[in-house]
Structures are given as structure tokens and as C-alpha cells.
Amino acid sequence: MGSISFRNVDKVFGHGAGGVKALDDINLEIADKEFVAIVGPSGCGKTTCLRMVAGFEAASAGSVLVNGRPVTAPGPDRAVVFQQFALFPWKTVRENIELGLRNKNLPIGERNDLVAGALKLMNLETHVDAFPHQLSGGMQQRVAIARAYVLDPEVLLMDEPFGALDAQTRVVMQEELVRLARHNPRTVLFITHAVEEAVYLADRVAIMTRRPGRIKEVLDIKAVRERENWDSHARIEDVMDLESFVHLRTHIWKSLREEKGFKDV
């Protein structure tokens, strides 16, 4: 189980006159095993939404629920891929990925198997014993994804996880994520600036307004994907050429364009 609910959520940073309202009456229900992407102008509060589900930030009003219970603290049931990686610089790639499993007290054999699987998945096998500073930005990001993925969490919270990847690696990772999402579905809250990525990956896409962020519109991608049978196309570029895909993408783009000051697509 891993449903997420935002109910009338406000978030204000600071107090009184100096306070900044980041989120305004956010309402969003994410079902168990649903993949929802959030897009929106820079600074509209996407990361703040994700941090509230993760348990790093409390709502100023309203409630954030996971499985119907209010979020109180961070925990491995809600794995986070941070926008800035947040790897442990003094731990090797393996040690970074392993820590969450050690905290779960998994037997060493099982732990090694899971780590090996994650390393293979993220194509990191050649850098097992490297320290983060010895890796490129893209590789660091893959370690961050592996560290979250290996926990097999109910809820996966990804904050622009592919932002630092080059175009080719990005496509590979996107295809990989889709494959995983279909085989072993789990609840994913995914933040991105890339509209195509959102449409390609998500079951639903939530579009936010500029600050103070509100949910402007939620698009049901899954219905279109199933109706138009996107999954019959193996390659991402074939999907992106489909008329139904282009239509959704353009719709989101226009919607974002309406948000004045939006320059980040």
C-alpha cells in the first residue's frame, strides 16, 4: 500500500509579514501504485510538496497523508531521490547504496544480491568502489536513484532525478523506469521540468501555477496511453511521435506558458 493525499495543503515559509506563501490549497489524491508527475514553473513549490510527503517539512494548513495516516517523520517506506543527489561523500558507491539495507537489518546475502541488482540496473558495476567525487554528475545521480530503489519502498519520491543526465543516458533511464513501473508498479511522485518526460512516464500529470503554487490541472495520461496502446512501441522516440502524445505535450506546454515568468521548459 502506498497512497498519498494532499488535503487543502498550504505552506508558508517564515512568519507574519515576512512569510512567503509557497503552496496554496493543494489537493491531490495519488492512488496506490500510481505514477504521478508534477510540472510547474521554477519556485512554484514542487520540491516543497515532495518534502512534505517525505516528512522533512510540515504543512502550514491542511494535511498530507500516506496510506491515510498523517506524515510525521522521514522513513525508508518513502524513498527520496534528492534534486542535489545528497550522497555520502565518505562512502563508496556500494556503501552509499547499502546503508538503507543495513538499516533494515537484512541478512548479508540478501543485501549483497539487492545491491548487485541495483548496481547492474543503474549500470554502475564498474564503479562500485569509487567515491562520489570521482564520478560524473550523471553517475552520481544514478547512485542516488539506486540508493532509493534498492529499498523497494512503497512510495518513491523523485525530485528531477534525471536533471543531471546527458540526453542519451536520460532516454535509457526513462525507458528503464517505464519498464520497472510496468513490471513492479509502485507509487511514484515524480517532479520534472521536462514536459515530454512527464507525459512519457506518468499515469497522471499535475500542472502547478507559479508561486504561490496551486494545482492548476491534472491530466489523465494513462487513459490515453492505454487507448492508443503506447506500450506497443518499444522506443521512446516512437511514442513521442504519436499524435496522441504530441497532443498532450502541447496542451501542457500551453498551460505552462500561461504562467507568466515561466522560462524553464
Added chain:
Amino acid sequence: MAPLVSRKTLIGGMTVIGLVALWFGLTTLTGLVTGARFPSPAEFWFSLKQINGRGYAGSTLASHAVHSLKLVLMGFTVAVMTGVPLGLWMGWSRRVEAFINPVFLIIRPIPPLAWIPLAILWLGLGDAAKILVIWFSAFVPSAINAFTGVRNIDKPVLEAARMLGTPRWRMVREVILPASLPMIFTGLRLSLQASWTTLVAAELVGALVGVGFVLNMAQQDIYPGMILVGMVTVGILGWATTVLLARIERRALAWNVAARD
């Protein structure tokens, strides 16, 4: 072809040779500086032979040096073993900081050397008084830098550890401690310097053995050659312990690029 010695070593070597030549020139050669003020190389050599053979101020140079080194290492260890954990704890808990900070604020303006009379009064001229004073002086840099180290930890890294469900003690050992290690080592270096400074001062004031005691006796005997022997010995010992600490630091911080050069 690569040169046999690096440019840096070459220049450094020339500086040393130049200084020795200057020393020789000012004393033995021209007599501009008389032996009553500063010893000539020959007088220095004579003093060195004397303290190594017959001994001076009660024993040979080696046993004075070993005694001082032992006290420094003991005082330094006690200071670090108490200062670093306290600093980490203060960094981690605002409540502990609020509790202990006033003590720091009161004690810090007192120069560590000002504790020497009290320490001698309490513990006499023996080793215990020296270790106590070293502890007082070397404790503060260790604690403050460990504290700063914790406060400067990258917040997302702490959040990542919490997200992964890291239990309390592992959090300290595998996240907080390594994350603040670069700052902790800065503190250790300052603590080591403070240890030597304090020990020599304490031995100057009152001791029965040790390099500072050699300096004290040589001053009373108006014996410049032996004073220089004492000074050089302290310099070499301080340098050697610093190099050792730097080695350990480089090992411990292999993951840290900034510490590499």
C-alpha cells in the same frame, strides 16, 4: 628528462644553506654577534655533545625529549578524547549547546597559560599538573572545531540519512562523525600546537625534567648554546608530531578531494 630534485626542494635547500652560512658568518667569521648573545655553530655543537653524553639538567637530551613528548601525547589525547565528543554533542543538540556555551564563554578569554600556577598549586611540579594544563589549552580548539564541523554539515546529506532510516548511533558514527572530520582535523592540528606551547611554558615555570626545564636551566646558567639546543629540540619534536598528524589526516580523509592538496 625530469630533474633529480624538484625545484621546490632545491630552493628550500638553498634557503637552509644560506641561513646556516649567515649564522656562521655573523658569529664565528665576523664576530658581529658574540657568544654571550647567540651561540656559534661550534658552541651549539659542543652543547649538543655535552647533553647527549654527560647530560644536562639532570639527564640526557633523549630522556628530556622523550619525557616532554610523552606528556604532550598524553595531554593531547585526553584533550581530544574529551573535546571532540563534547563539540560533536554541542553541534548536534541545541540544548547541550545552550547549556555548555556559557562555560566556554567564561573560560575562553583566560589564556591557557594562566592556569599553570593553579595547576602547580593543585598537583605540584610532576606530570599530572602538565597534563592538566595541556588539557585545558588543547581541549578548546578540538571542541570548537568539532562543533563547527557538525553545524556545517550539508543538510541534504543528513536528510538522506534520516530518509534511509539510519538509527541513532550509526548516524553518529557513519554520518555526523565523517561529515565533520575535515573540521575535526583542523581542530586537532590547533590542539597539537597548543599542547606543545603549553607544555614548554609549564616546564619553564616548574619542572624537574623535560625540554622546557632544559631551557629554564640554560637560561639560569646563562648558557646560549644549550638554550639553542632546547629550542631546536622543541622545534623538531613539534614538527615531527605535526607531520605524523598530517599523515593520519590524509589517510582518514582519502575521500575528500579538498584535503588532497
